[in-house]
Amino acid sequence: MRKLAFLSVAFALAAVSFYGCDDKSPQNPLGIDDPTLNVTGPKGGYDIVSAGGLSTWGYAINQSGQVVGEMDTSSGDRHAFIWDGGEVIDLGTLGGFTSVAADINNRGQVVGVSEAISAWRAFLWEDGAMTDLGTLGGNSSSAWGISENGVIVGTSGTATGAIHAYLWKNGEMTDLGTLGGRGEARMVNDRGQVVGRSGDWRAFLWENGDMINLGTLGGTQSKGNHINAKGQVVGESQTSTGAWHAFLWENGDMIDLGTLGGVKSVAVTINDRGQVVGYSQISTGSWHGFLWQNGDVIDLGPVGHQCWAHGINNRGQIAGDCYAGGSTYHATVWTPTS
Numbered sequence: 001m002r003k004l005a006f007l008s009v010a011f012a013l014a015a016v017s018f019y020g021c022d023d024k025s026p027q028n029p030l031g032i033d034d035p036t037l038n039v040t041g042p043k044g045g046y047d048i049v050s051a052g053g054l055s056t057w058g059y060a061i062n063q064s065g066q067v068v069g070e071m072d073t074s075s076g077d078r079h080a081f082i083w084d085g086g087e088v089i090d091l092g093t094l095g096g097f098t099s100v101a102a103d104i105n106n107r108g109q110v111v112g113v114s115e116a117i118s119a120w121r122a123f124l125w126e127d128g129a130m131t132d133l134g135t136l137g138g139n140s141s142s143a144w145g146i147s148e149n150g151v152i153v154g155t156s157g158t159a160t161g162a163i164h165a166y167l168w169k170n171g172e173m174t175d176l177g178t179l180g181g182r183g184e185a186r187m188v189n190d191r192g193q194v195v196g197r198s199g200d201w202r203a204f205l206w207e208n209g210d211m212i213n214l215g216t217l218g219g220t221q222s223k224g225n226h227i228n229a230k231g232q233v234v235g236e237s238q239t240s241t242g243a244w245h246a247f248l249w250e251n252g253d254m255i256d257l258g259t260l261g262g263v264k265s266v267a268v269t270i271n272d273r274g275q276v277v278g279y280s281q282i283s284t285g286s287w288h289g290f291l292w293q294n295g296d297v298i299d300l301g302p303v304g305h306q307c308w309a310h311g312i313n314n315r316g317q318i319a320g321d322c323y324a325g326g327s328t329y330h331a332t333v334w335t336p337t338s
Contacts, residue, residue: 058331060311061319068101111143145187153185195224234267
């Protein structure tokens with residue numbers, strides 16, 4: 001299984017992977033310090049630019065093209081960062097050694113999780129300062145998504161030791177409950193609709209106090225990863241064969257987005273134009289980022305290299321990361337050329 005880089009944040013709340021079906025085995029080294037690589041798909045081409053340097057992983061991108069994720073530091077720690085205008089900016093921590101930025105909105109507000117003095121805590125970073133968002137009464141918390149109006153969702157321990165999804169707004173953290181068992185909230189849109197997974201690991205949609213089970217693609221488990229302004233949800237689900245496939249959920253229907261020829265795929269983000277990005281195994285078992293739009297799946301390549309797409313803005317710019325050889329990965333941006 002692919003373990004996203006910020007599983008280095010190995011606290012109990014993140015005992016499961018950030019996006020689920022996952023494998024990042026070093027193979028097919030990618031040398032993209034030279035930002036001249038180009039990949040062409042049936043819907044046009046992309047210019048590809050890498051952050052270079054020490055390892056960086058890109059998880060989200062806003063309308064300004066600012067990318068957030070995590071980076072290796074020269075001291076051997078791992079910190080949240082913003083990649084802005086060619087500069088990679090270290091966001092620091094809440095006092096520990098490790099932090100991860102999971103999302104950024106168009107106001108430049110960043111959320112994620114950081115090691116604090118004695119726990120892992122959800123944070124909001126803005127105007128150069130990182131703020132601890134607290135918990136639902138437990139010791140640890142994490143923040144995974146932020147809306148354009150500054151509403152934040154994530155996961156927190158409770159006073160009873162349970163793990164619940166939460167919504168944070170204007171300084172107050174609200175318990176969203178569960179479908180039974182634990183819960184994780186991954187994204188919220190400006191309408192206040194929240195998606196994640198809960199109970200026996202089923203994708204959910206939460207709205208106005210009600211948590212709805214979105215079902216599966218025929219298997220037993222599913223996970224909601226993102227929701228756009230229209231209420232379209234993407235994520236991943238087990239099929240009747242037990243394989244994990246990317247899905248798009250809309251108006252009560254869950255659609256299997258398929259794969260790039262391999263067994264597994266994950267849909268990570270959907271923009272307001274209905275474009276979906278994620279990553280999929282190809283026939284060899286390696287992982288490639290993909291773009292899904294209007295029923296077509298585009299392999300983001302480049303051919304022969306392992307890359308993972310995690311975020312897309314409404315301009316169609318895509319953020320992710322690519323394997324660069326050895327133990328190095330580089331945050332990467334795909335910008336449409338047409």
